[in-house]
Amino acid sequence: MIDKEDIYKKLKAGGHRITRQKMAILDILLDNTDTMLSAGEIRSRIPMQMKIDDATIYRNVQGFADAGILESMIDSSGLNLYKLCDSSPHHHLICTECGRIINFPCRVDFWKPYLKENNFIESHHVIEIYGKCSDCADK
Amino acid sequence: MIDKEDIYKKLKAGGHRITRQKMAILDILLDNTDTMLSAGEIRSRIPMQMKIDDATIYRNVQGFADAGILESMIDSSGLNLYKLCDSSPHHHLICTECGRIINFPCRVDFWKPYLKENNFIESHHVIEIYGKCSDCADK
DNA sequence: TTAAATGCAAAATATTTGCACGTTG
DNA sequence: CAACGTGCAAATATTTTGCATTTAA
Numbered sequence: 001m002i003d004k005e006d007i008y009k010k011l012k013a014g015g016h017r018i019t020r021q022k023m024a025i026l027d028i029l030l031d032n033t034d035t036m037l038s039a040g041e042i043r044s045r046i047p048m049q050m051k052i053d054d055a056t057i058y059r060n061v062q063g064f065a066d067a068g069i070l071e072s073m074i075d076s077s078g079l080n081l082y083k084l085c086d087s088s089p090h091h092h093l094i095c096t097e098c099g100r101i102i103n104f105p106c107r108v109d110f111w112k113p114y115l116k117e118n119n120f121i122e123s124h125h126v127i128e129i130y131g132k133c134s135d136c137a138d139k
Numbered sequence: 140m141i142d143k144e145d146i147y148k149k150l151k152a153g154g155h156r157i158t159r160q161k162m163a164i165l166d167i168l169l170d171n172t173d174t175m176l177s178a179g180e181i182r183s184r185i186p187m188q189m190k191i192d193d194a195t196i197y198r199n200v201q202g203f204a205d206a207g208i209l210e211s212m213i214d215s216s217g218l219n220l221y222k223l224c225d226s227s228p229h230h231h232l233i234c235t236e237c238g239r240i241i242n243f244p245c246r247v248d249f250w251k252p253y254l255k256e257n258n259f260i261e262s263h264h265v266i267e268i269y270g271k272c273s274d275c276a277d278k
Numbered sequence: 279t280t281a282a283a284t285g286c287a288a289a290a291t292a293t294t295t296g297c298a299c300g301t302t303g
Numbered sequence: 304c305a306a307c308g309t310g311c312a313a314a315t316a317t318t319t320t321g322c323a324t325t326t327a328a
Contacts, residue, residue, distance in 0.1 A: 015307090017303070017306090017308070019307095019309080038292095039292080054292090055294075055312095056309055056310075059294090059309085074214075074215070075213075078217045078218075078291095078317085079291095079292075080217065096262065104253035104257075107249060111230070111232075115270075118243075120272055120273065120276075121270045125269060126266070127264075127265070129250055129254070129261055129264045130261070130262050132262070134258035134259065137258065155282090156328070157327075158283065158326075160283080177317095178318080192286070193285095194285070197317090199283090218317080
């Protein structure tokens with residue numbers, strides 16, 4: 001789905017250098033495109049021979065977000081979570097058991113009337129539905 | 140709109156004792172029903188002759204949330220924010236300039252089809268629209 | 279009076295920053 | 304080689320916790 005070379009291209013376009021550390025973090029994100037990971041979860045997935053400093057992880061996920069290659073959210077305990085961007089605008093069904101993320105398309109018209117009614121100028125929105133995915137509901 | 144005695148009643152029903160500290164925090168929340176406040180913002184609004192420990196503020200807002208008298212969210216920088224509950228299910232237009240919150244009614248049918256499609260069992264949802272309110276847009 | 283609440287101090291957690299050194303382009 | 308990135312250590316910031324003392328009911 002998501003092309004590694006595309007990502008590298010976007011990063012270079014944004015003035016980023018491709019380092020061993022960034023490649024490792026990207027590999028982890030590419031392996032987890034349907035879950036959002038915290039900095040700590042990224043760290044724990046780094047091959048143990050390879051050491052990457054926490055500060056480097058934090059700096060890089062922020063850099064990636066600035067470059068527009070990943071989306072972020074904050075979970076209910078205040079942790080920052082990240083995953084690679086998809087191309088089309090969408091929202092998330094988030095499984096509270098296994099963390100799986102299922103996308104569904106964005107439908108902006110739902111709240112548009114309320115924007116007009118209140119003369120409110122939207123900059124962005126957050127729509128997340130929490131619950132159990134089919135796999136976890138079965139158990 | 141929101142009745143103080145109702146709140147006290149709910150708190151007592153939940154086994155809470157009414158203390159000087161809780162009353163002060165509730166007064167602040169009652170004065171700010173259209174903004175969400177962080178623990179720090181609550182602290183800064185406490186009359187200066189009255190000292191309330193940070194730990195007490197944190198314990199109380201959590202207790203209030205457990206008792207169902209306030210709703211909470213986490214802002215984009217990871218801070219916990221709180222405001223007294225309204226009665227009817229709704230979502231928020233959140234002004235990023237002044238912090239004002241405008242409610243608009245919940246319409247669940249928008250994402251229902253995607254729940255069915257994915258056999259997803261919803262427990263709760265978060266819908267927030269960010270931007271500028273009419274007052275702040277004028278400036 | 280007694281269970282719950284508070285203040286204080288210390289701990290836990292997540293994230294950020296300064297700086298010297300290493301590495302990429 | 305020059306700019307950017309990294310590791311390390313220390314600093315922030317928010318929130319949580321243990322415990323002795325106070326207080327509401």
